[in-house]
Amino acid sequence: MKHLIPILSVLFILALPAASQAQCRSFAKNKCMPSMAPYKFNETFNAAQLAPGEEAEVDLTFYSGQEYRLLVCAHPILGNVNWQLADAAGNALFKSTADDPKDHFDFKVATTQKLKVHIDVPAAEKGGNNMLTVGCVGILVGYKE
């Protein structure tokens, strides 16, 4: 028993990331994907466990001739997140703020180009509880021919 406890403790720590990521996949599938209809989901898994104050960024290629839905889906435990779509030069094309949240943006591009999605989870207010809150944020892209 004496030896079993440290071994299991190590396994416990090692298994945590996989368990939380699996929860993230489940969240993205069950809570985010349904909002993608009637767009076809583009198959790539972009989701991360983020904490207040953290950021995520993804570069995406969008092709001319298709309509796209960009969906940012954050777990309610994080509250509303800020996110924006910007061009290669960093000019914002669409913004959603925690104060005025929108979960998706439907658009098309006149010319095939690369755009960047930036997400930041607003930092927790000072004096909050002492538990570190981590929640899943999914970035999903759908397209319509």
Added chain:
Amino acid sequence: MRANQIIFASIATLMLAACGGDQQQDKLTVPATDSTAVIRSERTKSIFHNIPSPMETAGLLKKAGAEYDRNILNDVKNVDNYTAASKQALNLGIYGADLSYASVFNNTQESMLYTSCAQKLAKKLDVNNAFNEEVVGRLEKNRNNRDSLLSIISETYWHVDAYLKENQRDNISALMVAGGWMEGLYIATQVTKHHDTPELRQRIAEQRLPLVDLLELVKTYSPDDLAIESVLKDLEALQVIYADVQMPSGNSTVTEENGVATIGGTAPTASLTDAQLKMITEKVATIRASYIN
């Protein structure tokens, strides 16, 4: 009591990880110990490199006027030759792209053959949690319903990618993505040999953009993995050829057309010269041959 609690928590966590994600729990609250608080207090940034999926690429090729040619796909008999994990991952991507191509062009019989190949490799790679007999059964059941078939294939690809990432096997995921992207480009270039259109050339030229992201993705792993290092060299060789391909840059205006937001104006489309197309076609064929043989 304390020991029992640790054992119980450990077993519960391991079971949760092994079951792989159909749990309804979707949040994680971790006690903020000193060390995690320090790590988390730094403003960390997760950066993703997203490559267009094989299904999207196949759809673009179809819209660009490509035709279906079964002879250019990877032979299903090759599936048993892949014993190294790196080859299995590359060819899971390749067969996945072939499956998408066959399905988008409504070739049910071949879709089923490529499903079988992909599932075989997924099993060898221990990803059968995400691509199992149940998925094959669903595909078989929906073989005559193109939309359902495409939807199940997309969902399966997503689960495989996610499963690899959540189990810290991102390098295998990167190889699969690289194999799928290379096969998409191979199919496009081979199709132009008999059906050369400006639209197809445009789609091949536009691959310059995702190639940059694929390079960034693969570079993340190169120091530790020989297979990744080799793929990185292949991609760099392709990038040298693509360096001369002109890509029009979109501007940042957003207008509305028929109720849909439209980004960019009327910039010209990307194109390829005959020499560029020839060089890309030959290079991709050489690289792809090294992956499937």
